[in-house]
Amino acid sequence: MAITLTRELELECHVTTRRRLHEAGIHCYIPAVKEKLTPIHKAARLRFAEQYADRGQEFWRTVIYTDETTFSSVYAKDRHCWRRQGSRFNGENKCERAQSGRVSVPMYGCMWYGGPGELVPIEGYLNAAEYINILETCLIPSVHAYALPEPHPIRLVQDWSPIHTSRAVRQWFSNRPDVELIDWPPKGCDLNAIENLWGLMKCKS
Numbered sequence: 001m002a003i004t005l006t007r008e009l010e011l012e013c014h015v016t017t018r019r020r021l022h023e024a025g026i027h028c029y030i031p032a033v034k035e036k037l038t039p040i041h042k043a044a045r046l047r048f049a050e051q052y053a054d055r056g057q058e059f060w061r062t063v064i065y066t067d068e069t070t071f072s073s074v075y076a077k078d079r080h081c082w083r084r085q086g087s088r089f090n091g092e093n094k095c096e097r098a099q100s101g102r103v104s105v106p107m108y109g110c111m112w113y114g115g116p117g118e119l120v121p122i123e124g125y126l127n128a129a130e131y132i133n134i135l136e137t138c139l140i141p142s143v144h145a146y147a148l149p150e151p152h153p154i155r156l157v158q159d160w161s162p163i164h165t166s167r168a169v170r171q172w173f174s175n176r177p178d179v180e181l182i183d184w185p186p187k188g189c190d191l192n193a194i195e196n197l198w199g200l201m202k203c204k205s
Contacts, residue, residue, distance in 0.1 A: 034190065035187050035189070035190070037187055041185070041186060041187045044185040045188065045191075047185070048183065048184070048185040048188070051183060052182075059155075060113070061112070061114075062112070062113075062147075062148060062152070063112065063113075063155045063156075063157060064110050064111075064112050064139075064143055064147065064148075064154060064156050064157065065110060065111050065112065065157045065192050065194040066108070066110040066139065066156060066157060066194065067108075067109065067110075067158070067159065067189075067192060067194045067195065067198070068106060068107065068108050068109075068122065068161075069107055069109070069198045069202075070104050070106045070107070071104070071105050071201070072102060072103070072104045072105075073102055073103040073104070106121070106122040106126070107119055107121055107122060108120040108121075108122055108134050108138070108139075109194065109197075110139055110142065110143070110194070111193065111194050111197055114146070114147060115146070116197065117139070117142040117146055118138055118139075118141075118142035120134055120138045126163060127163065128163055128166040128167075128168040129168065131164070131169060132168065132169060132172050135172065140154070140179075151178070153178050153179070153180055154178060154179045155180045155182055156179055156180065156181055156182065157182045157184055157192060158181070159184065159188065159189055159192065160186045
């Protein structure tokens with residue numbers, strides 16, 4: 001922006017332009033990365049908002065947010081920290097990197113208003129059968145133990161992963177009247193509260 005303004009206003013010094021931008025509260029940041037939304041995706045988000053607009057806090061406090069993620073031993077290259085000059089190599093300002101190869105661990109987790117549920121390592125390749133096994137042996141018991149005691153119905157959020165929407169998984173949900181799937185919009189990962197939890201965990205890892 002500073003270069004463009006300098007060129008258009010025929011200013012001699014781009015430093016002055018940058019200083020004026022700073023005085024106006026405009027600073028240089030890394031742009032946020034978001035998934036591209038088509039008009040269809042935007043319409044689905046609007047329908048979702050209208051469908052659940054009248055649901056109050058009591059409803060959302062019983063919703064279970066689920067997702068898979070991968071934790072890696074390699075630090076994120078775009079990670080930033082606030083520090084004083086000359087303190088670059090202080091322990092709290094460093095991201096340690098192992099000399100050995102990268103280690104990645106896929107995990108499945110859930111959370112709700114009252115806190116996190118069980119964190120489950122995913123062994124091997126996740127398919128529909130393994131996902132159903134996680135739902136039956138980990139998710140449902142975890143929810144009843146930490147969040148919603150039986151016979152309270154479970155309201156569940158999951159994304160549009162092909163595994164989640166496979167025929168076998170859809171059949172499993174249809175046979176579980178005690179589990180209500182929230183009609184989540186496609187490309188709605190940024191609406192899922194557990195994404196914030198993953199971000200916090202990865203920053204501390």
